[in-house]
Amino acid sequence: MKLGFIGCGNMASAMISGILKNGICAPQEITVSAKTQATLDKAKAEYGVSTATANAEVVKVADVVVLAVKPQFYAEVIAEIKDAVKPAQMIITIAPGKTLAWLAEQFGQKLPIVRTMPNTPAMVGEGITAACPNETVTDENLKCALKILESCGKAEVIPERLMDAVVAVSGSSPAYVFLFIEAMADAAVADGMPRRQAYTFAAQAVLGSAKMVLETGKHPGELKDMVCSPAGTTIEAVRVLEEKGFRASVMDAMKACSDKAKSV
Ligand SMILES: NC(=O)C1=CN([C@@H]2O[C@H](COP(=O)(O)OP(=O)(O)OC[C@H]3O[C@@H](n4cnc5c(N)ncnc54)[C@H](O)[C@@H]3O)[C@@H](O)[C@H]2O)C=CC1
Ligand SMILES: O=C(O)[C@@H]1CCC=N1
Numbered sequence: 001m002k003l004g005f006i007g008c009g010n011m012a013s014a015m016i017s018g019i020l021k022n023g024i025c026a027p028q029e030i031t032v033s034a035k036t037q038a039t040l041d042k043a044k045a046e047y048g049v050s051t052a053t054a055n056a057e058v059v060k061v062a063d064v065v066v067l068a069v070k071p072q073f074y075a076e077v078i079a080e081i082k083d084a085v086k087p088a089q090m091i092i093t094i095a096p097g098k099t100l101a102w103l104a105e106q107f108g109q110k111l112p113i114v115r116t117m118p119n120t121p122a123m124v125g126e127g128i129t130a131a132c133p134n135e136t137v138t139d140e141n142l143k144c145a146l147k148i149l150e151s152c153g154k155a156e157v158i159p160e161r162l163m164d165a166v167v168a169v170s171g172s173s174p175a176y177v178f179l180f181i182e183a184m185a186d187a188a189v190a191d192g193m194p195r196r197q198a199y200t201f202a203a204q205a206v207l208g209s210a211k212m213v214l215e216t217g218k219h220p221g222e223l224k225d226m227v228c229s230p231a232g233t234t235i236e237a238v239r240v241l242e243e244k245g246f247r248a249s250v251m252d253a254m255k256a257c258s259d260k261a262k263s264v
Helices: 010-021 037-047 055-061 071-081 100-107 120-124 139-150 160-171 173-190 195-216 220-227 234-243 246-263
Strands: 003-006 030-033 050-052 064-067 090-093 113-117 127-133 153-157
Touching: 003 010, 003 055, 010 030, 010 037, 010 120, 010 127, 030 037, 030 055, 037 050, 050 055, 055 071, 064 071, 064 139, 071 100, 090 100, 090 139, 100 113, 113 139, 113 160, 120 127, 127 139, 127 160, 139 153, 160 173, 160 246, 173 195, 173 246, 195 220, 234 246
Parallel strands: 003 030, 003 064, 030 050, 064 090, 090 113, 127 153
Antiparallel strands: 113 127
């Protein structure tokens, strides 16, 4: 399968890394375009992919084209490539806010389009991607799209109305988790732990806790209670987090994120 990425920044790189690690296709079967030659040179050096100076070149050689530019550039890029897109070619989008109806209008022709929302843990094969196919996508198309997306982690088909929620809960949330890990490491450093070691302990604690949620099927509240020994240390931290509105701040931040996703 020949894959094309229009744009080769953080998200495209994370996906390419996951795709290559899982052998979904060979490096030379991936063609990328970008704004600058420096980006193309970096992608070629890092992944061994083919590069194209024009976006239409990517469309000409790929069976599946991933639109990996920022949402504000979608209209101009689609305008540039739409005449080169063949009816059987599948388009995968990864931008927030660009609905299937908007995409159909921009392309001006019936095309199999899968709207998705991935995240950067795709880089280490631990991403999660929401996928929403339009009515032109066949079962075969969807199988192919999910094979690509599942090479970077988990993928689930969802109704389009949930896409903005997905941006907040998984598309953007690695950034909140990185903030959390950084804050925990800073606190450990304040207590005397070497910084590098503090990142390892903080990150592994988050990884292990996440695996417990995914693998035990227990409610996060129950898992939290399993850590909080009566009159112990953990409940003191939990009390302070509640006092400072930890959960409310997470929910408010995610509301701001999903609201923004509606307007990009
Ligand atoms: N970074 C993330 O965690 C996630 C990003 N996304 C979405 O992925 C898309 C890309 O985001 P990032 O990779 O973070 O951005 P980025 O800024 O890292 O990469 C954008 C890429 O597009 C290229 N580009 C810009 N204009 C172009 C044009 N006219 N033709 C060809 N290439 C062009 C740039 O050279 C760059 O390689 C965005 O729509 C973003 O919302 C989705 C989920 C997660
Ligand atoms: O911040 C952004 O707009 C992109 C979409 C989801 C994660 N990053």
